[in-house]
Amino acid sequence: MTSRLRSHIPLPALGLFPGAVMMLGVFMLLTPFPSSAEYGDVVINKRAEQAGMRPVIFPHWFHRIRFRCRVCHTxxxxxxxxxSNNILMADIIEGRFCGKCHNNKIAWGPQNCQLCHSGLPGLESGVIGGPTTGGPSKW
Amino acid sequence: MKRRLVEILLVACTGLMLAACSGPMQEQTVPAASDVFAPDGPGRWLPIIADGLHDPTGPGAKQLQNPAEALFYLPSAFSGNKVRWVEAIEEGYIEPRPSILDSNYKMQVLDLDVIRTRTGEMPMVLFPHRKHTEWLDCGNCHEWLFKSKRGATRFGMFDVLSGEYCGRCHGAVAFPLVECFYCHSVRRKDLKTPVTELEMHK
Structure with a gap:
């Protein structure tokens, strides 16, 4: 099969083919996804829209300028x-999760609904944005 | 005939890719320079109102800080947030608070490099504890995700690409997985001592 192909296709073209496929692969890896929000933004929409609010957008970049990872994750x-974090608005108001800082002492309090609940309607929960590979399950 | 087919297929694929990439880009409205404060304009970071995630008609979108405003003066990178976060801390551009409970808390920095040697044809992986412990606690990774014992945690690139192990952060928040050689940074031929003696050093 290979020998037959080789006799019909000029040599430079044979060299071009794997190159083009590789270029395509690199292209696929490097092109940004349609949703090009800031890298590390998290959409939290498990309950928000069902309760009639806009989805929550959590910007990692904003918080990591001000706090180390351990503050939130420890x-x-x-x-x-x-x-995997089951965040209820009642928890936040009582000072758990976001409410540990967003309490009008360290950061602005939970009465500023619109600052967190600022997402477009219909967004799915998850980490969105940035040139990640998305993992083999998503290719 | 076959060659012609392949050519057509390639052109079609490239066309589709280009269409897919340029479509959403054109839809986004480019804001006025006054909306986004940055010396080189809004090019590197999308403003809140045009990032495809925030609702530009909502009351919050105009009150939130734009990424360009905060990130343009930090050491720059090509991927992720376009910021070298570890350098930003080490060179003093930012000083994120290490604790909200204890004002005197100091980060427990551990200066220990680990080399993962079983990486196939790729260069070996160097894991610097120091860069990670400037942000994280030991308990964020140990012992539930990574065992402290050498060689006790077995995982592969496939796990990482699926968002497990290193992929919990890298590919989501920390620098993305397109930067192969940030991690795969130790070439075998550069090592003078045998690999077995070097799995953990310093």
């Missing part, structure tokens, strides 16, 4: 996996 107790 002291506040957020698990390092989008979707």
């Amino acid at each position: 002291e506040v107790g957020f698990e390092i996996r989008a979707g």
